Amino acid sequence: MSEQQPGPDLTPRPNRILAEPATPENCAADRRTTTEQQIAAGAARDQAAFTRINAAGG
Structure with a gap:
């Protein structure tokens, strides 16, 4: 009998970028x-390449 391996942890985690307030300092810092x-x-x-292709009618 084999032991079952635990699956990946699918617990939602907060987005660290969205969790910060939108201040000029935070927006300036990448x-x-x-x-x-x-x-x-x-x-x-x-995205830029596909936009150029579509604009050229390709």
């Missing part, structure tokens, strides 16, 4: 990790 910043930059480049 609270994302380096990986999150790279992912966001890549998504922005993709």
